[in-house]
Amino acid sequence: MTEIHNSALLEAVGNIFDPHTKSTLEESKAITASNIEGDTVSLEITLGYPAAGWQATLDALVREAIEGVVGGSCTINLSVKTSVVAHEVQKGVTPLKGVRNIIAVASGKGGVGKSTVSSNLALALSAEGARVGILDADIYGPSQPRMLGISGRPQSSDGKSIEPMMSYQIQAMSIGFLIDEDTPMIWRGPMVTQALEQLLNDTQWKDLDYLVIDLPPGTGDTQLTLAQKVPVSGAIIVTTPQDIALLDARKALKMFEKVEIPVLGVVENMSTHICSQCGHEEAIFGQGGGHRMAEEHSVDVLGGIPLEMRIREDADSGRPTVVADPDGKATANYKEIARNVAGRLAARKRNYADVFPSIVVQNT
Numbered sequence: 001m002t003e004i005h006n007s008a009l010l011e012a013v014g015n016i017f018d019p020h021t022k023s024t025l026e027e028s029k030a031i032t033a034s035n036i037e038g039d040t041v042s043l044e045i046t047l048g049y050p051a052a053g054w055q056a057t058l059d060a061l062v063r064e065a066i067e068g069v070v071g072g073s074c075t076i077n078l079s080v081k082t083s084v085v086a087h088e089v090q091k092g093v094t095p096l097k098g099v100r101n102i103i104a105v106a107s108g109k110g111g112v113g114k115s116t117v118s119s120n121l122a123l124a125l126s127a128e129g130a131r132v133g134i135l136d137a138d139i140y141g142p143s144q145p146r147m148l149g150i151s152g153r154p155q156s157s158d159g160k161s162i163e164p165m166m167s168y169q170i171q172a173m174s175i176g177f178l179i180d181e182d183t184p185m186i187w188r189g190p191m192v193t194q195a196l197e198q199l200l201n202d203t204q205w206k207d208l209d210y211l212v213i214d215l216p217p218g219t220g221d222t223q224l225t226l227a228q229k230v231p232v233s234g235a236i237i238v239t240t241p242q243d244i245a246l247l248d249a250r251k252a253l254k255m256f257e258k259v260e261i262p263v264l265g266v267v268e269n270m271s272t273h274i275c276s277q278c279g280h281e282e283a284i285f286g287q288g289g290g291h292r293m294a295e296e297h298s299v300d301v302l303g304g305i306p307l308e309m310r311i312r313e314d315a316d317s318g319r320p321t322v323v324a325d326p327d328g329k330a331t332a333n334y335k336e337i338a339r340n341v342a343g344r345l346a347a348r349k350r351n352y353a354d355v356f357p358s359i360v361v362q363n364t
Contacts, residue, residue, distance in 0.1 A: 006034065006036050008069050009034070009036070009041065009065075009066060009069045009070065010026075010031060010034060011026075012065040012066065012068060012069050013025060013031060013043065013045075013062055013065045013066065014026030014031060015065075016058075016061050016062065016065060018030070018047075018058075018343065019340075019343075020049065020051065020054065020339045020340050020342070020343025020344070020346075021048070021049070021343040021344065021346055021347045022300070022343075022344070022347065023347060025045065028048065028346070028347065030045050030046060030047055030048075031043065031044070031045055032044050032045065032046040032081075039070075039073065039074045039075060040074065040075045040076075040077065041066055041070060041074050041075070041076050041077070042077040042078075042079075043062065043066070043076070043077070043078050043079070044079045044081065045058070045062065045078070045079070045080045045081070046080075046081045046082070046083050047080065047081070047082050047083075047346070048082075048083060048084065048085065048343075048346030048347075049082065049084060049128075049130075049339065049342035049343045049345065049346040050082050050084065050125060050128035050129035050130040050209070050338075050339070050342060051082065051128060051129070051339050051342075051343075052127070052128045052129045053127075053128055053332075053335045053336075053339065054339060055080050058080060059078060059080065062078055063076055063078065082129055082130075084100060084101070084130060084209040084210075084342075084346075085100065085350050085351075086100040086101060086233070086350065086351040087100075087101055087233045087234070087345055087346075087348045087349065087350055087351050088233070088348060088349045088350070088351045089102075089231035089232055089233055089351060090227065090231065090232065090259065090260055090261060091260075093228075093229065093230065093231045094231065095231050095351065096200070096201070096205070096211070096230075096231055097205070098204070098205035098206055098207060098208060099133070099205050099208045099211045100208060100209050100210070101209065101210050101211070101233040101234075101345060102210075102211045102213060102230060102231060102232045102233055103121075103210055103211070103212050103213070103232075103233060103234055103235070103236065103264070103341065103345070104213045104215055104226060104232050104234075104235040104236070104256075104261070105117060105118045105121065105212060105213065105214055105215060105235075105236050105238060106215045106223070106235055106236070106237055106238070106252045106255075106256070107215075107217055107237065107238045107239065107245075107248070107249060107252060108217065108218065108219065108237070108239075108248035108249045108250070108251045108252030108253075108255075109217055109239075109244075109245050109247075109248035109249065110216075110217035112238055112239055112240050112245050112249075112269055112270070113238065113240075113269040113270060113305075114214065114215070114217070114238040114269075115136075115138070115143045115144065115147060115214050115315075116147065116269075116311065116312075116315045116320070117236075117238050117267055117269055117305065118134060118144070118212055118214035119134065119144060119147045119148060119214070119315070119320045120311075120320045120321055120322045120331075120334045121212055121236075121334065121337065121338055121341065122134040122170050122210075122212040123168055123170060123320055123322040123323055123334075124322050124331070124334040124335045124337065124338035125209075125210055125212070125338045125341075125342060126168070126169055126170050127322060127326070127335060127338075128335060128338055128339060128342070130209040130210055130342070131206075131207055131208050131209045131210075132170045132171070132208060132209065132210050132211075132212065133164060133170060133171035133172065133173070133205055133208045133210070133211045133212070134148075134170060134171070134172050134173075134211070134212045134213075134214060135172075135173050135174070135199060135200060135203075135211060135212070135213045135214065136172070136173070136174030136175070136176060136214050137196055137199075137213050137214060137215050137216060137222055137226070138214065138215070138216035138222075139175050139185050139187065139192045139195050139196065139216070139222070140184075140185050140187075140192070140216065141216065142174045142175050142176030143176075143214075144172060144174045144176065144214060145172075145174050145176035145177055145181070146176075146181070146316070146318060147315045147318065147320060148167040148168070148170075148172055148318065148320070149167060149317070149318025149319060150165050150167045150172060150177065150318075152165070152177070153177060153178065154173070154177050154178070154203075157204075160202070161202050161203065161204050162202055162203055162204065163203075163204055164203050164204065164205060164206070165177055168320075168323050171205060171206065171208065173199050173200075173203045174199070175195060175199065189220070189221040190221075192221055192222060193221050193222070193225045196222055196225055196226075197225065197229065200230060210342070213226070213230075213232075217248075219251055219252060219255045223252075223255060227255075227256075227259035227261060228259075232261045233262075233345055233348070233351075234261070234262050234263070234264040234341075234344070234345050234348070235256045235261050235262070235263050235264065236263075236264055236265060236266075236267055236302065236341060237249050237252055237253050237256075237263060237265075237266045237267070237299075238266075238267045238269050239266060239267075239268060239269065239289070239290050239293065240268070240269055240270045240271075240289070240290075241268060241270075241271060241287055241288065241289035241290055242289065243289065245289075246289045246290070246292075246293050249266070249290075249293060250293060250297075253266075253293070253297055253299070257297075262348065263297070263299050264299075264300070264302065264341055264344045264345060265294065265299050265300035265301060265302035265340065265341070265344060266290050266293060266294045266299060266300070266301050266302060267290075267301075267302050267303060267304070267305065267337055268289070268290030268291070268301060268303075268304040268305070269304075269305045269307075270305070270306070270307035271290070271304035271305060271306055271307075272304075272306045272307065273306065273307040273308075274306045274307070274308045276308070276309045276310070281306070290304070300340070300344060302337050302340040302341055302344075303333055303336050303337035303340060304333070305330065305333055305334070305337075306330070306333075308330060310325065310328075310330065311330055321334065322334050322335070
């Protein structure tokens with residue numbers, strides 16, 4: 001094999017389209033090493049996002065591309081790796097120690113299943129191969145402790161910071177861990193803001209690729225604090241196809257645009273209803289609303305989740321669907337959404353604050 005063959009091979013593999021980043025492997029600089037010796041082709045591909053559920057498909061696509069150039073008699077040594085780096089955040093906001101990327105999940109309106117999406121998204125990212133945490137930012141109505149099946153109080157080793165709670169291999173923090181479940185939080189806005197900052201900054205997050213923040217509904221104090229003080233890499237908008245939900249989802253999307261936090265896309269929850277008795281599927285909340293909103297604002301639809309009794313039952317039982325039914329159709333949807341979220345983020349600019357050392361000038 002000659003250098004010409006090598007160039008043709010790299011071109012063939014480089015033209016493979018990655019639906020999660022919406023770019024080719026060449027455009028995303030995913031081919032990180034290649035070598036041809038005799039009839040043996042060695043290739044290393046490094047993805048910028050976790051993609052355990054897509055590796056078999058990618059492997060087949062790469063082998064097909066290589067064989068199309070050098071023939072089917074060659075030996076192919078293919079290695080697919082993942083390297084998640086930190087990506088750009090708002091200007092003037094300091095990166096959070098122990099966290100590479102923060103992903104905010106918002107809805108603008110309550111009752112659209114945002115917290116269920118958040119917990120399953122975090123678990124799906126973990127299942128795809130990432131180190132993940134989740135912060136329940138809803139001070140008035142925390143739901144993640146129940147959804148993740150966590151009880152007890154977080155520990156503190158130094159009396160100043162707190163250790164995250166663990167559930168299904170993800171790190172979690174919520175005001176719900178610090179109060180009784182039936183205790184109402186009768187707090188004014190400044191107290192809520194301070195509580196959120198403490199939960200975020202005083203938790204000893206441990207080497208996270210992604211921290212998912214489950215935001216409360218609306219565009220108030222919590223969202224403003226997030227925009228001004230929290231280094232957010234990207235946001236996701238959760239909506240149903242219903243027009244009423246879409247009105248508030250648009251407000252949430254526009255809020256992130258104004259504070260210069262990139263919206264990675266829209267998740268259309270309860271996209272259709274699936275009958276638990278006969279399996280009949282019906283669009284009881286309307287059709288295409290999330291797609292129309294995404295098109296209007298030039299963002300992507302990251303995926304859709306049906307309104308299914310099993311998903312609600314899993315969340316209420318403390319075993320979200322990604323854990324309770326790992327091979328089910330709904331879990332496959334959540335994993336596809338997770339890869340799309342992480343892939344869209346991987347396509348954005350990198351944050352080099354964690355790469356370059358700080359330069360301090362001292363008088364000597």
